[in-house]
Structures are given as structure tokens and as C-alpha cells.
Amino acid sequence: MTIANTAITPEIVAEHGLTPDEYDRVLDIMGREPTLTELGIFSVMWSEHCSYKSSRVWLKKFPTERPWVIQGPGENAGVIDIGDGLAAIFKIESHNHPSFIEPYQGAATGVGGILRDVFTMGARPIANLNALRFGAPDHPKTKHLVSGVVAGIGGYGNCVGVPTVAGETEFDPAYNGNILVNAMTVGLARADRIFYAKAAGIGNPVVYVGAKTGRDGIHGATMASAEFNEDSEEKRPTVQVGDPFTEKLLIEACLELMAEDAIVAIQDMGAAGLTSSSVEMSDKGGTGIDLDLDKVPVREEGMTAYEIMLSESQERMLMVLKPEATEKARAIMEKWELDYAEIGFVTDTGRLRLSKDGEIKADIPVQPLVSQSPVYDRPYLPTPPRAVLAPEETTAPGDLMQALVRLMGGPNLSSRRWIWEQYDHLIMGDTAIRPGGDASVVRVRDTDKALALSVDCTPRYCYADPVQGGRQAVAECWRNITATGAQPLAMTDNLNFGNPERPEIMGQFAGCVVGMAEACDVLDFPVIGGNVSLYNETAGQAILPTPVVGGVGVLDDIEKRVPIAYGAEGLTLIEIGANTGWLGSSRYLRDIEGEDKGAPPPVDLALERKTGDAVRGLIADGLIEACHDISDGGVLVAVTEMALASRIGADIAPDAALPLHAWAFGEDQARYVVATNAPDTVIERLAALDIPATSLGKTGGTTLTVGSGMTISLDSVAEAHEGFFPTLMGE
């Protein structure tokens, strides 16, 4: 056979998003001009998305190891030991650009992709989460995007039968031209039955299963279709289309096959499809792979090697099987009505060799393709610090309770019920704490254990001070898990930023990573996987730096969980942690006063650790009826959220030493509100640890009262709180 040849011009190189230097490196590795298919493979493997070329030097800073980490970054998903021979497997991933272009399919395929990353490793997915960011509510595209994204996430997750249990949604004009859709999946597996992507066994068959390959998603990010195609119609990139029904079959078929002794290695075909899956499997195994592309199940006639390798058709998996297991595997795939094709075998050549129509279409040394991918230590400009804003320098609202209602009924603190009621959050029957609280709690089937799950980020803090914002994103997630009584164990990160070639954006990135890494270390909350999404900007307008943290914690006894709803009258509400009335970069300033100023609250990580560990201890000892972390909107918003969840009012007293609005809406970190029957014991135990604890007042009644005389009916707050989304969506 001969190597197929197409002349590679500088224009074709540029269309593939490779710089001249990068192309020189390709020529070095190949020792000749690459074929078009080879160029396409280098292009996707060296894309920012697959190679992490701008971020890799920084990602090394994350702590990734702790005794309970079974698998850190580098596999399809991270794995932690949760005891009793069980492992939790999870990861978060972005689908930002496709969701902006086509919100339903973009969001749906985002969910599908992250589900595959998790069940590829042998886990049954048990929970989905998502972190969404949209532009201003009154931006003309926002309503359409919200409606499509939410329907897409629901449409996919509901059909595959995995509950969507938690998430966060934020609105800010910075996302007008670039929304964020980050999806996370958590799965469970036996700790001794984890599947990896390491190809092994020379001569073992390489098997393709799942849906057929079509022309969808080919090279969407880098290719301008018309210029270099002989048949431009055939190479037009299109948004991928998800089929959750096929995904459901694929989950069941893979789990059934995994119960057999059949699989050597397995990798889903996600971004860069067959290319990245075959390259990663052979690279990890130190082997080569030969593929006969004529054997790939295709949806359309006349697909070229280039198209087959770069297609991002959904719901596909690549496996290396034990040779004696192929008939069993074929039978299982046939039962589930999925395509099964032996398309190649593992070799000892260290090369990825692709043939089609009797020609060699590509012959690339795998190891240099992966290890010599470009790495950029891009110049960065640290974000200049902001002045600290004293509480007295901020504007007080005319009426505290009216400001509270505006916040609770505003875009960012209103109820997300409109969203999560479109997600099946109860399927599997294990959802013990539903969306709408801090972390959601999902039981580990057939045990008394549960997982606590949360996704968090406060982008306005990251914008004002990336290091503190990075710390805070990790700390808030850790706090949310703690507030249910669970022990936070590990996290996955989704780093959403603008163009890394701009030093100020790279400065945001670097600062956030440094802050996050510090927090992970002090909180023993390692990073076990994640995703970087750069170039999130439109017409030079970057998004706010948004490093989303998705955390998993474990609760040994599900009956010890606490919700945010206090559920009874006459309980004492206690604020744990120090309130200095910190309003810099607060939700209050941004949403009520329309001001974006002041340094964000500093995060004292040792104090976070000490306070959180103490709160968890109080919960474990049964002293706490309800617990809520204090974050956006401060202590008054936290108490109001607890009251709304409880449908029981509260009567609380402010701290006379602070301006009223600063006490109410200040966002000092390392704080919680708890409701207890044993206030004296709680306060004594915290005092012994030098942790400030202040009795705020009591639960009861149908109103929310602050100090003497500031009262509002809970019903009127609830009406504003529940009204925002239906009004926005025109219902």
C-alpha cells in the first residue's frame, strides 16, 4: 500500500489552527509532509481542548494525591475510594460553544459526553450536576438560551435515567456572547473493577461499539469548511446531535460487558472522536494500533479517512478486547441493538496506522504525537489588587427588607425550581436531599452511605482577585458538602476563561489556579480530574473568570444528613464564624447598588478548615437540625433561604456594631447558619475551639423579622423568590 498524498499548503495548515512553528514540529516528527488525515489528527490532538497547551504548566500546581485517591487526572475521570470496597468516579466538562450555537443539542451532548467519561471506567452513573452561566436576563438571546439549555440537559439526563440532582445558575452581562454549560457526572463502581484506557496485548482486537459514525462535529472548532474541500458539502462541520436512547443502551451494554472478563482497555469517543480514543489508548499502553477504516460503521456513504477520524458523532466507544471474548461482546452489543465492529488490532510498532480503500491514510508515531505536543508558558499579567472597601463606604438601602426581597427575587438569588423541576432528580430513588439546598445528597444503593455533591464558583470574586476567588470557589464547594454533614473527599474543576494569549486573561487563569491549589491542599480536597475551556470571548469581551468546582463528599450514615430546612418552630439560629460586614464585590453591591467595586472577602483557609471540621462534628453528634453555608447575599439571605425551605419564619437580631446592611448582606467567608435545639452546647463547643458563634434568634411564625420592627411575610418573599424564572420565561 502507498501513502495517500494531498499537497499541504500554509493555508491548509492555518485552517487547522496550527502555527507555522507547530507545523515545523509536525514535519520533524513525521520526517515528511503529512497527509491531510495526519494533519487533521495533529490538529485536533494539539488543539487547546485536547492538549491543554496553554494550561498544562499551571495545572501541575494542583494537589492530586491523597490516600483515598485511586485515580487522579489523566484518565477519562477521577476515582476515589469511598470505603466498603466502593469507588466514586466523577468528572466535569464544558460544552460552552456548542451550547451557545445550538442550546438544546449543545447542552444535551455535553451531558452525554460526561456520562460516557464516567461509565467508560466501569461506573454506573448515579447523579448529574451542572453549572450554567447566562448573559443578562434582558439580553435578547438569554431566554432562548435558558430554555434550550435546560431542555437539553433534561432531555438527555431524563431519558438515560440518571437523576440531575444539583447545580448552579448565574446571570451576568459578561456571558452575553458566551454562555457556560458545564456538566458533571458521578458514578459508582467496585473499587477493584475500574476500567482504564491502557491498550495492551499485541494482536488484541480493537473494537468499535455504539452508534454509527457520521459527518457531525467534524473539526468544528478549527476548520473553515469551504476552502480546502474537494467536496465542501461533505466536510461541512455541523453541531453534534445527541441520542440519549442510544446512550442508555450503551450504558447497559457496557456495564453488562464489564461484568464479563472481556475488556482490556476502553475509552469513549468524545472530543476528536476516533482520533483521540485510539491515540490515547495506544499512548497509555506504549503500543501501536492499526485500524482499517473501511470497517468503521458509518451513517453516510463515501466518508473519507479524514472525516471518519475527526467525526464527533456521539454515543460511541472504542475497546481493546481479549481475543476469546469477542463473540460474547458481539452478542451483548447485538442484544442492545448497537453496532459492533472489530476495526483493528494492537501492534508493537508504536504507530497509529490507518488504512482505507487499500491505501495507508496515516502512519504516525504515537509517542511523539502525544509527548511532543506544544506547551506554552504564556506571559501573564497578575490582576491588580482592589482597595478594601469599609462597610461605611457602601450605600445602605432605603429599606432593608425591600432590598432583601429584591435580592431573593432577583436573577441570581431567586429560586431555580423552574430549572430543576424539568430534571428528573428522583429517579433511582436515592435522592435524599434534592436540588435547592447546599449540596445534594444521594444514597449509595444497598448501603447506609451517601454522597454529597455540589458545584460552585463565584466569578465576580475571581475577576476582582483571582487568587482569593480561586480559593473561595474551592472553599464554598467544600463548605456546601460540609453543611450536609458529609466529609468532602475530592473535586473536579472546570476552568472557563477567555483568550489565554492575552496576558491579563492568563493572569486571571494563573491566579485562580494558585488560589484553588492552596485551598485544595489545606482542605485535603484534591483535584482528580477536570477540563479547561479557554477562548470564551466574543468580540474581545471575555467572560468573567469562572473556575467551577465540582465536589464529592461522603456521609457514612445517611440518616445523619442535615438539610437547609429547619423544619420546626422554636429552634435557635446560630451564626458560626465572624461577620465583619464585608461588602466588597458582594452580591448586594452588584445586584442592588449596581456597583462592582472593592476587594472580595479574603479566604483564610486554616479558618475554613477549622470551622468546617467543627460544624461537621456538631452535625455528627446530632446537635444540628439544619445547616446552611453563608455565601452570596450574606447571613440574612442564608436565614431567608432556610426559612423559605422550611416554610417557617424566623426572628433574628442584627449585630449593632455593624451598619445594618453590611451585617445583613456582607459576605465574610468561613461562615454557616445552624438551627439547633441545644444552643448552649453548640456555642460552648465552638468557643472551646475559638470559633465565633452568635445566637441570631429563633425560628417560628409566618414572618421574617429583623431587630425590632423590620418584618416581612414569608409568603411575600416566597412570591418574589419563585416568581423570577416563570416571569423571565414568559409563563
Next chain:
Amino acid sequence: MKSSILVFPGTNRERDVAHALVRAGSAEPAYVWHHDTSLPPSDLIVVPGGFAHGDYLRCGAMAARSPIMPAVIEAAAKGVPILGICNGFQVLCESGLLPGALMRNAALKFVCRDVTLEVATSDSPFTHSLAKGHRMTVPVAHHDGNYFADPETLKALEDGDRVAFRYVDNPNGSINDIAGILSENRRVLGMMPHPENATDPKIGRIDGQGLFTAIATALEGAAA
């Protein structure tokens, strides 16, 4: 009690209902694949929730024509109790074992929330131990749960005391607030809500357990 749970490609609540049955004292249920043409000996057949065949075409339409369905219809004719939940209810309507149809929710959106149901009749193996008027809070999770029947059918259902459950706060626009209906011989129940997801005290939802306990006692009584 021996139960069989049908599994179509896309069924996704089969394990949920199996757990509820086991909690109510059933032996481990048998999962019956849609391609099978016969059922194991069954005191109860369950058609569980999900998206059989992706709900492509029309919810339940393809599943209702599965190879297993003639055996189900035959069992129904012999009086074997059949419980269809959510997608299972849709399958039973499509297969002709129950009248009427389930249309897209009035709000046109998927809805997952707790609803309060009122038991509308105690006269069935599924509700015999639940008092008429008894209220229970169980979740719904569906996109197409808006029950509809023509006036004649509806009259037959109402006159025949064949409405099993009604919504207190109708989440989907169902006619006459109907959440579940019985066949003419009262031994086939189709319902949209998910009692199986409210059967576990450790999770904090238990109102659905009564239905499964009722089934278990009815069938044990019949066997004894």
C-alpha cells in the same frame, strides 16, 4: 409473591420498582426482556417507567408491539394483575389494555416534583387497603402525562369507579385530574406518578409504600 418486570430498550425505572416490591415482601422480581415471548410464572406483571425505544414515534407505541406483549395480554385476560407506571401506563394504553391516551403535559415541559394524590377507589388489588380519599405524596417525572379520553370512555371510567387516583394539584392537565385508571376487570392499573420512588424511610419519602403493601397482601391472600 412472584413478580415480573418488563424491560424494553430505554426502560429506566425497573430497578426502582424492583426495590419497592422487595421492600413490600416480594421475592426478587424477574426482569423480562422485550424480545422474550413468554413470561415466567407471575403473580404480578409490572411495566416500569422509562423511555422505551426512546419515546421516538409516540410514547409507548413501539413497546406495545414488542414480542413480549402478546404474553402480557394473555396474562391480563387470565386476570394476572398488571401495574404500569409512567411509561408503563403509556405502553398499556398503546397496547389496548387500558383506554385513553397520555398527551404532552399542558405546560409543555418535563415535570419532576412531588404531587399529592387522592385514592379514588379502594376496589382493586392495588388499593384495597387504602381508604377512598386517603392522600399520599409521591413524585411525578414525565413529559407526557396529560391523560385524555373521549367523553364516552371517560363516562365509562367514572361510572365504573375505575379512576384509581386523582391529583389534588394537577401537574399536567389530565382530564378530571386523573392520575391512574383501572381496567374493566379492575386488575390492570396504569398510573403516571412514581410510588416506587417514595418507599424508603431512610430517604424520607414513604407514601408510595402503601400501594406495594396492598398488592403484596392482595396477592398473598389470593394465593393462600
